[in-house]
Structure formats: C-alpha cells, structure tokens
Amino acid sequence: MPTVDQALRAAVRDDEAAGVRAALAAGADIEAHDEHRRTPLLIAALGDHVAAAQALVAAGADPNAQDDREDSAWLVTGVTGSVRMMRTLLAAGPDLTLRNRYGGIALIPAAERGHVEYVRALLRETDIDVDHVNRLGWTALLEAVILGDGGPAHQEIVELLVTAGATPGLADGDGVTALEHAQRRGFDEIAGLLRAVR
Incomplete structure (x- = not known):
C-alpha cells in the first residue's frame, strides 16, 4: 500500500x-x-x-x-x-535571483537553449536581472552566443535581451565580449545586432 x-x-x-x-x-x-x-x-x-x-x-x-x-x-x-x-x-x-549549480538564474539556460517564447515572456512579465553573471563569468547574452548555434532562435534571443536592456559590452572572465565571440564563431547576424547597439 x-x-x-x-x-x-x-x-x-x-x-x-x-x-x-x-x-x-x-x-x-x-x-x-x-x-x-x-x-x-x-x-x-x-x-x-x-x-x-x-x-x-x-x-x-x-x-x-x-x-x-x-x-x-x-x-x-x-x-x-x-x-x-x-x-x-x-x-x-x-x-527570481535563485541560482542553479552554475550560479545562473532561469534566464541563462533559456537563452542558451534557444527558448525564444520563454525568454520573451520572462523578460516581459518579470523584472529578472538581464545582466546576471554566473560562475563561468557569463550573462544570458554571452551564453546565447557562446553556447548557441547562431541560428534564428538565438538571433531572436540576442535581440530580445538587448531590447530588454542587456549590456552588450559586458565581457566574460577572459575579457571577451559577446560581439567578439559572435565574430569569432562567424555569427554574422548576431554580430550585426550587437554592433548596432554598442
């Protein structure tokens, strides 16, 4: 029983x-x-x-x-x-500030995984910190570029994050910005988005 x-x-x-x-x-x-x-x-x-x-x-x-x-x-x-x-x-x-084992908040894995509708809703319906930095030294914006595939979903997420006030110039622990990562990975569309808001 x-x-x-x-x-x-x-x-x-x-x-x-x-x-x-x-x-x-x-x-x-x-x-x-x-x-x-x-x-x-x-x-x-x-x-x-x-x-x-x-x-x-x-x-x-x-x-x-x-x-x-x-x-x-x-x-x-x-x-x-x-x-x-x-x-x-x-x-x-x-x-909204609760951290996972990587020191990240809910926005960061969503940005990495390309969950466009989730990121849009989270940014619209909460005041979550768009520039939160995890233990790896990455923000949601950095994670979307570093671990994303550069495709349409990640392009849209980068645009959503920047529109919501994410700071494009925040560098990772090695001093590399999201724009520099995008350029290194050949993500031309994302690099163009980030150059436009520098």
Whole structure:
C-alpha cells in the first residue's frame, strides 16, 4: 500500500490535479522529498505537468525548494522552456535571483537553449536581472552566443535581451565580449545586432 506521499508523487507524475488534491487532503506532505530531494512541485516542473503544478501552487507549494543538484521548480522552467509552467509558478512568487549549480538564474539556460517564447515572456512579465553573471563569468547574452548555434532562435534571443536592456559590452572572465565571440564563431547576424547597439 503506497503512502500518501507516494500517492502524491504518483498523481504529480500522471498530471492528475484531482489526485494531487486528494493526496494532500489525506495528509501528504506538500514538500516531501524523494531520494534526490525533489519536491512534488519540482517533479511537476521537470515533467511539464501543469495541471498538477497548478494544484500544488494553489495549496502553497514552495517554487524555490532545491534538490541535490540545486535545481528548483522555478529554475527548471528555464531549462524546459515551458511558458505555461513559468506562468503557473509566477503565481507562487518565486525568487527570481535563485541560482542553479552554475550560479545562473532561469534566464541563462533559456537563452542558451534557444527558448525564444520563454525568454520573451520572462523578460516581459518579470523584472529578472538581464545582466546576471554566473560562475563561468557569463550573462544570458554571452551564453546565447557562446553556447548557441547562431541560428534564428538565438538571433531572436540576442535581440530580445538587448531590447530588454542587456549590456552588450559586458565581457566574460577572459575579457571577451559577446560581439567578439559572435565574430569569432562567424555569427554574422548576431554580430550585426550587437554592433548596432554598442
């Protein structure tokens, strides 16, 4: 017979909001950790189980609780690029300055991975720090250029970041700017965007 905490996690994985509410009503711990210290809300965010996440947020789940990899439900949205999950978790008042194991905030992995709609929504709907620097010495702008492919998605993200006030001249730990990285990698469109705002 599964415990109520196990029933809660199962309902989350199946994205069953009614099951989530029933498990909580039966006494399940809304912040119960699994073996990797993942809470039910983090499990929901990882699987993009929005209905389950909505039920958990409505019941007061913590969007900032971090697992043994320093991921949180909020931070994971930057990796998955789920705008619906991002908006669901915004209702829980997440800490926009919370850092992952690389010292980055949610915007940075989203920029790296080319999640255009997520970056657009995050910049429009929050006051997240567009110039946050992670442990590697990279901002979202630098990461989009250094780890991106230079294609249309990353071009659009660079434009979104610059329009939102990102500082193009901020250099990495070696003193190399996003423009210089773009030129070195042959990203002509991105280099043109960055030259236009210097």
